[in-house]
Structure formats: structure tokens, C-alpha cells
Amino acid sequence: MNFTRPLRNRLGVRSVVFLALLAVVTTMSAEATETYASSDQSDVVSDTPMTPPEEHEDSLGDSELPWLFAVFFITWAAFFGYVFVMSRRQREMQREIEALSLALQEREQREAEAKPKASTTDG
Amino acid sequence: MPGALIRVGQWGLIVLAVRSAAHPLARLSREWLLFASAALMALTLYLVYFWVPTELNLGISQRIFYFHVPLAWLGMLSMVFVAGASVAYLITGKDKWDNLAYATAELGVLFASLILITGVIWARGDLGWWWTWDAKLTTTLILWFIYVGYLMIRSYAPKGSQGARYGAVVGLMGAIDAPIIYMATVWWNTAHPELNTGPLAEDVDALGSGRIYATLLISAVNFTVLYAYMLVERYSLRQTETALDELYQTAA
Numbered sequence: 001m002n003f004t005r006p007l008r009n010r011l012g013v014r015s016v017v018f019l020a021l022l023a024v025v026t027t028m029s030a031e032a033t034e035t036y037a038s039s040d041q042s043d044v045v046s047d048t049p050m051t052p053p054e055e056h057e058d059s060l061g062d063s064e065l066p067w068l069f070a071v072f073f074i075t076w077a078a079f080f081g082y083v084f085v086m087s088r089r090q091r092e093m094q095r096e097i098e099a100l101s102l103a104l105q106e107r108e109q110r111e112a113e114a115k116p117k118a119s120t121t122d123g
Numbered sequence: 124m125p126g127a128l129i130r131v132g133q134w135g136l137i138v139l140a141v142r143s144a145a146h147p148l149a150r151l152s153r154e155w156l157l158f159a160s161a162a163l164m165a166l167t168l169y170l171v172y173f174w175v176p177t178e179l180n181l182g183i184s185q186r187i188f189y190f191h192v193p194l195a196w197l198g199m200l201s202m203v204f205v206a207g208a209s210v211a212y213l214i215t216g217k218d219k220w221d222n223l224a225y226a227t228a229e230l231g232v233l234f235a236s237l238i239l240i241t242g243v244i245w246a247r248g249d250l251g252w253w254w255t256w257d258a259k260l261t262t263t264l265i266l267w268f269i270y271v272g273y274l275m276i277r278s279y280a281p282k283g284s285q286g287a288r289y290g291a292v293v294g295l296m297g298a299i300d301a302p303i304i305y306m307a308t309v310w311w312n313t314a315h316p317e318l319n320t321g322p323l324a325e326d327v328d329a330l331g332s333g334r335i336y337a338t339l340l341i342s343a344v345n346f347t348v349l350y351a352y353m354l355v356e357r358y359s360l361r362q363t364e365t366a367l368d369e370l371y372q373t374a375a
Binding site for chain 2: 064065066067068070071072074075078079082083086089090093096097100
């Protein structure tokens with residue numbers, strides 16, 4: 001899957017998996033809206049006796065869907081955001097480690113160059 | 124002297140590399156956790172949206188329950204982890220316990236925030252209000268403040284063992300809140316539904332259907348696997364952060 005490589009390189013595998021999940025959530029939410037809209041509500045359960053349709057029609061209607069989707073969206077956005085921040089921090093640290101490693105190498109090189117000079121001056 | 128410093132630095136880098144690259148087995152288990160949680164999430168979404176029946180009294184918004192309850196369970200679990208790791212740190216003084224406490228506290232903030240947000244939205248959709256100062260909601264808000272307080276103390280306290288000790292004490296004291304939250308509906312009259320999960324659940328029949336139990340169980344397993352993945356990642360990141368801090372201090 002070469003077309004996903006730039007995305008994977010840019011965001012990392014974890015972020016891509018979370019993005020895919022976010023897409024699945026959104027798609028399923030859209031699907032579910034249609035399902036509820038056309039549902040005959042035959043799968044409704046309750047521990048209380050069934051009430052006439054007009055009494056619970058409102059509670060099963062579209063009015064509650066935005067709340068449901070808001071919860072699912074916020075939860076997934078939060079998880080995605082957290083994992084994204086973690087992977088960004090990981091990359092930053094990787095860069096810090098590389099910079100530190102380079103600085104140490106340069107320092108070691110300078111020290112190695114300074115040693116023979118010092119020994120010739122002493123001699 | 125500079126040569127010795129360089130050797131210390133190189134030693135530090137080796138430690139860092141070992142810690143950040145992680146053992147292949149640990150890396151493999153992380154990937155498994157990620158893909159397992161992704162697969163379980165797809166299953167949970169299918170169950171929540173298409174398979175589980177709609178609860179008659181609460182309507183469609185009751186489906187928030189399949190996210191809200193597992194989030195609450197993991198928020199509480201975080202508090203237990205923070206307290207356990209804090210005790211272990213105070214006894215042994217080993218950094219790995221402090222790192223675990225820090226990682227779980229950070230996850231605790233995330234989960235406690237989501238408990239509050241999902242609960243508030245559910246209440247608004249179902250009962251018509253956003254917030255009420257009843258015992259369950261208030262103690263959960265206190266839990267959130269404890270986690271945030273823990274992280275603030277860790278940010279402002281001195282680096283090293285002193286800051287870790289302050290954090291451990293706060294983490295330990297915060298654990299008192301977890302059983303209070305769980306028992307709030309038993310001890311006080313609250314607007315929150317009665318206990319229908321956990322060891323003291325009495326109102327289990329109110330859930331009504333075996334499918335509801337099954338969906339809740341799978342959702343709880345799913346979030347627990349996701350939590351485990353995030354914890355392993357955050358713990359490893361925290362270890363690297365600690366090692367990097369030590370390295371900077373040594374080099375400075």
C-alpha cells in the first residue's frame with residue numbers, strides 16, 4: 001500500500017490506525033442515523049410493560065442522536081488527540097537525542113584534536 | 124574531566140537508546156494491543172449501533188452507557204494504579220514506580236475528563252440539565268481535580284526524588300476518593316442511576332436484556348485493551364523523558 005506510505009511516514013502507524021477508526025465511527029454514525037430513521041422499533045426492550053408507540057416515539061426519535069454522536073465523536077477525538085500528542089513528543093525526543101549525540105561526538109572530536117596539540121606544547 | 128563527561132553522556136545515550144527502542148517483545152506486544160483494540164472497537168461500534176436493542180425508557184441516548192461505564196471503570200482503575208505505584212515508590216524508591224504513577228495519572232486525567240463530558244452530555248440529552256451538584260457527580264469532579272493536582276505538583280515541584288515523593292503522597296491521598304465515588308449512590312440520594320455494575324450492583328435487572336450485558340462487557344474489554352496500550356506507550360515515553368532529563372543534568 002504505497003499510497004499510504006507518505007501518511008504513515010508523516011503521522012506514524014498509531015495515528016493512521018486512529019484516523020481509520022475515526023473514519024469508521026463517522027461512517028457508522030451516518031449509517032445508524034438512516035437505520036433509526038427507518039426503524040420500526042421492533043427491537044426495543046424494557047423491563048416495564050410496552051407503552052403505546054406514541055408515548056415513546058419521542059424518546060426514540062432523532063432528537064437524541066446528536067447527543068449520542070457528540071459523545072462518540074468527543075471520546076474518539078480525545079483518544080486520537082492524546083495518541084497524536086504522545087507520538088509527536090516521541091519524535092521530538094528522538095530529535096533531541098540525535099542532537100545530543102551529535103554534540104557529544106563533536107565535543108569528543110575537539111577533545112581528540114586538542115590532545116596532540118597539548119602534548120606537543122608540553123614536549 | 125571533559126572526557127569523563129563525554130563517557131557519562133555516551134553511557135546515558137546507550138541507556139536511552141535501549142529504553143526508547145524497547146525490547147522487540149515489548150514492541151510486538153504493543154502492536155498487538157493496538158490492533159486488538161482497533162478490531163474490538165470495530166466490533167463494539169457494530170454492537171452499539173446495530174445489534175443492541177434500544178432501551179425503552181431512556182431511548183437512543185442510553186447507548187452512551189456503553190462508553191460512559193467503561194470510561195468510569197478505567198478512570199477508577201487509574202486511581203488505584205496511581206495509589207499502588209505511589210506506595211511502591213515510597214517503599215522502594217525505584218524510578219519505575221514513579222514513572223508508572225505519572226503515566227497512570229495522565230491517563231486518569233484523560234479518562235476522568237471523558238467520564239465528566241460523556242455524563243454531562245447524557246444528562247443533557249436525557250434529563251434536560253447539564254450538571255447538578257449531587258454526590259456522584261461532585262466526587263467524580265473531585266477525582267478529576269486530584270489527577271490534575273497531581274500533574275501540577277509534578278510540574279512545579281523540584282525534579283528528581285523530592286518531586287516524586289510529593290506526587291506519591293498526593294496520589295495516595297487521592298485514592299480515598301475512588302471508593303467514595305463508587306458508593307455515592309448507596310450512601311446518598313443522587314440523580315445518578317443506581318449501581319448496576321461492580322461487586323455491589325443491585326439494580327442489574329434494570330438493564331433488561333442479555334444483549335445489553337454482552338455489549339457492555341465487550342465494550343469494557345475493548346476500552347481496557349486500549350487503556351493497556353496507551354499505558355504501555357506512555358510509560359515507555361515517561362522512562363525516556365526521565366532518562367533524557369538525567370542526561371541533561373549530567374551534561375550541564
